[in-house]
Amino acid sequence: MNEALSNRISRRSDQTTDMYDRAVRAGLTGHTITRRSGKTVTLDDGSACVEFVSCSYLGLEDHPRLVHAARTALERYGTHFSSSRNSVEPVEVRQLEELLGEIYPGMHGLVFNSVSSVHLGLLPLLGAGVLPGYPMGPGGPLFVVERTAHASMQALRGVLEQVGPVTRFRVEEPDSLTAALEQARAERRTPVLLVDGIGSMGGLIDVAALWEAASAYGGYVYIDDAHGISISGRKGAGYAFEQLGGHLPPGVLLVGSLSKAFGGSGGFVLTHDAADVTVLRREANPMVFGHSNMLTHVAINAESARMHVDGTVAGLQDELWANVELFDKVHGGDRLVNAGQRSPIRGLAMETEEAAFEAAVRMREAGVLCFPVFYPVVARGTGLLRFALSSKHTREQIESTAEHLGSA
Numbered sequence: 001m002n003e004a005l006s007n008r009i010s011r012r013s014d015q016t017t018d019m020y021d022r023a024v025r026a027g028l029t030g031h032t033i034t035r036r037s038g039k040t041v042t043l044d045d046g047s048a049c050v051e052f053v054s055c056s057y058l059g060l061e062d063h064p065r066l067v068h069a070a071r072t073a074l075e076r077y078g079t080h081f082s083s084s085r086n087s088v089e090p091v092e093v094r095q096l097e098e099l100l101g102e103i104y105p106g107m108h109g110l111v112f113n114s115v116s117s118v119h120l121g122l123l124p125l126l127g128a129g130v131l132p133g134y135p136m137g138p139g140g141p142l143f144v145v146e147r148t149a150h151a152s153m154q155a156l157r158g159v160l161e162q163v164g165p166v167t168r169f170r171v172e173e174p175d176s177l178t179a180a181l182e183q184a185r186a187e188r189r190t191p192v193l194l195v196d197g198i199g200s201m202g203g204l205i206d207v208a209a210l211w212e213a214a215s216a217y218g219g220y221v222y223i224d225d226a227h228g229i230s231i232s233g234r235k236g237a238g239y240a241f242e243q244l245g246g247h248l249p250p251g252v253l254l255v256g257s258l259s260k261a262f263g264g265s266g267g268f269v270l271t272h273d274a275a276d277v278t279v280l281r282r283e284a285n286p287m288v289f290g291h292s293n294m295l296t297h298v299a300i301n302a303e304s305a306r307m308h309v310d311g312t313v314a315g316l317q318d319e320l321w322a323n324v325e326l327f328d329k330v331h332g333g334d335r336l337v338n339a340g341q342r343s344p345i346r347g348l349a350m351e352t353e354e355a356a357f358e359a360a361v362r363m364r365e366a367g368v369l370c371f372p373v374f375y376p377v378v379a380r381g382t383g384l385l386r387f388a389l390s391s392k393h394t395r396e397q398i399e400s401t402a403e404h405l406g407s408a
């Protein structure tokens with residue numbers, strides 16, 4: 001391994017405290033559940049808690065149509081067809097990819113087993129300039145990674161460096177982006193911006209502005225909108241698609257999750273050119289060398305896509321946003337990370353790890369599970385309680401979080 005990279009990793013490990021282990025020992029995270037009903041989970045000690053942890057923002061996980069799809073798949077295929085993705089696929093994968101073309105008109109969808117697999121499969125091929133729809137300049141790519149881009153992209157730095165250099169920028173410091181874009185121009189490289197849509201721990205990225213900046217330099221914007229899919233936009237196309245004006249500009253690649261609000265499992269990418277899908281199916285590492293998605297999930301994904309197209313999901317979006325608004329209201333708005341933002345994620349940022357730990361203890365004692373996070377998920381020395389809102393939370397469940405959190 002590249003020495004600088006290995007040092008970065010060992011440095012991060014050295015700087016990580018034992019807070020996560022302490023939180024597990026205290027029963028604040030690392031839970032084992034034995035049952036679920038709505039947003040109430042039963043833990044293995046028999047206690048029942050209300051959870052604000054699951055990223056299934058539209059509560060589709062026990063929707064009768066999805067449960068029925070899984071049962072039908074079991075009867076039709078058994079549990080699994082263990083082959084590489086580009087060798088044998090159940091018809092539901094093709095149905096899903098076609099339905100993605102209805103949710104995102106004119107686009108070509110390709111489904112992977114996870115969002116991380118999309119990144120791993122696509123980004124090296126994009127950088128190598130072998131995707132016909134996304135040609136590279138004579139100097140190759142310059143990967144320009146936003147500081148808060150999800151760890152699944154940041155972790156690929158060493159992989160990306162096999163095809164081009166990697167640099168970073170911060171959205172809140174426009175000069176850092178300009179410097180990276182100028183570097184690309186000077187080196188006759190094509191800048192490839194890697195960003196989130198809705199940030200997993202907070203923030204909404206202005207992807208339209210980034211596209212405007214990148215396109216002036218002949219660049220591309222690769223958006224991981226894992227958290228934004230389904231929760232807004234026509235037919236649940238999601239945050240980034242909506243922010244871009246209800247279409248994908250030619251230099252934008254949009255990646256989505258099927259495992260969060262979508263209610264199934266996996267990840268997908270949308271490209272403009274069917275020829276890109278052909279290359280990815282043939283050459284993307286996880287397509288060739290990875291196993292197929294579990295059949296139940298494949299069938300659930302296809303049925304959920306139908307629920308996006310037929311308008312079922314739009315009704316659930318309204319319930320989600322009403323709950324998000326209520327959460328802001330009962331917490332007094334301003335003190336929350338993402339307050340007032342069109343994101344289903346809320347956070348309570350704490351100046352110290354200890355403060356976050358104590359607040360999580362209070363929530364746990366009140367029978368509320370949230371997600372306490374520490375470095376390296378948030379800045380060193382700080383802590384955050386992360387709350388994921390769902391259309392399924394009841395008014396009482398939301399009000400109780402404010403009651404027990406008090407002035408933490």
Ligand SMILES: Cc1ncc(COP(=O)(O)O)c(C=O)c1O
Nearest residue numbers: 114115116117150152200224226
């Ligand atoms: C923004 C974002 N991207 C990617 C991932 C990784 O998703 P997957 O487990 O499908 O690889 C996550 C995981 O939660 C995420 O939040």
